[in-house]
Amino acid sequence: MxxxxxxxxxxxxxxxxxxxxxxxxxxxxxxxxxxxxxxxxxxxxxxxxxxxxxxxxxxxxxxxxxxxxxxxxxxxxxxxxxxxxxxxxxxxxxxxxxxxxxxxxxxxxxxxxxxxxxxxxxxxxFASNTLRLWGPMIRSSRVVRFAQPAAPSLAIHxxxxxxxxxxxxxxxxxxxxxxxxTGPALITRREQVAAIGEALGEEVRFEEVDAAEAREILRAQGGWAAANADFLLGFADYSAGGPSFEDVDWSAALTPLPTVEEVLGRPPRTFAQWARDNVAAFR
Missing domain, CATH: 3.40.50.720 (NAD(P)-binding Rossmann-like Domain)
Structure with missing residues (x-):
């Protein structure tokens, strides 16, 4: 085939x-x-x-x-x-x-x-979005400066x-x-940073900034992070003509789904596993 x-x-x-x-x-x-x-x-x-x-x-x-x-x-x-x-x-x-x-x-x-x-x-x-957003910060200073540390994600490997x-x-x-x-469980941004630090064997701090400052940090970083900063931080909707994020009930979107296990016969990998698999990219 x-x-x-x-x-x-x-x-x-x-x-x-x-x-x-x-x-x-x-x-x-x-x-x-x-x-x-x-x-x-x-x-x-x-x-x-x-x-x-x-x-x-x-x-x-x-x-x-x-x-x-x-x-x-x-x-x-x-x-x-x-x-x-x-x-x-x-x-x-x-x-x-x-x-x-x-x-x-x-x-x-x-x-x-x-x-x-x-x-x-x-x-x-995608779990890998953390690398594209925070990789340069972690490699240079072991500090992630970003907004809303308690924001949850169902990041998938x-x-x-x-x-x-x-x-x-x-x-x-x-x-x-x-x-x-989806991934197997909700994980906050602060918890994601901690999991990356655990994979590295070093402390990685999360320093909270507001959304406007986080956007400027990503714009200065360039690349994918800069191109997606407005969307990721709530300054722009996903698509023209689509619903505003403020008008959406997010409860359903923050519920882990059984799909991966139903198709593959095993649970999805955790974010901690993703961090271990990709730790070299953060060094």
Missing amino acids: RILVTGATGQVGRHVVAQLVEAGCSVVALTRRADADLPAPVEVVRGDLLAPASVPFDGVSRMFLFPEPRTAREVVARAVEAGVSRIVTLSSGAVTGGFDTDFQLPVEQAVEASGVAWTHLRPGD EADIAAVGVAALLSDGHAGRWYDL
Whole structure:
């Protein structure tokens, strides 16, 4: 079975690739990175979902699809024409919550309209967001300066998202379903910082600042943190036309879901496990 993984070096895609290789699958990995470090014997193809003609479908029967709404219909149409019969889409819990109207949702709609068997993965907060937000602070000073230390998260390990996706790619019974995915338990931002410190074997302090100051810190940091600062700190809604965060009942969104265990037969990994798995990135 030949499977195409798009976004193959991303937070989830790299785990999908590794798990498919472990399962003995033939994997084609699409990436924009010339220095992609992926396990042998993966066939690495440089390309971009924004250039659909660069997406390799030769001999591919199933696909893991990273969300790119601008070209989703064209990419999916090429996949169907090439004989792809099953697509697993990396989406977001924001679709279930009604927040997403213009990013993951259009990709889901393109896949559903194609006529192939589909499964959508809708994870909530990625555990790796803590690395992208706080990594530079922890590496430089062992102090996280951020807002709302008691804010809770159901952060999920990206390897668990990937494992559900791999199950949907390789086994039957998942077609036409969407999976809302969470970690096993609520954990506050302060507790996340403490778990990272425990993994490091050093104290990492949480220094509370207000949302406006936290936004300026992230903007100065640059990259993903700067690009997402307004959304993450409540200064902007998820999607234009979606509901305001202030109008949402968050109780349902803060309830751990059994989905990972139902699909995989085991509980999801904890945030502490994620911190141990990724401790080198904080050194």
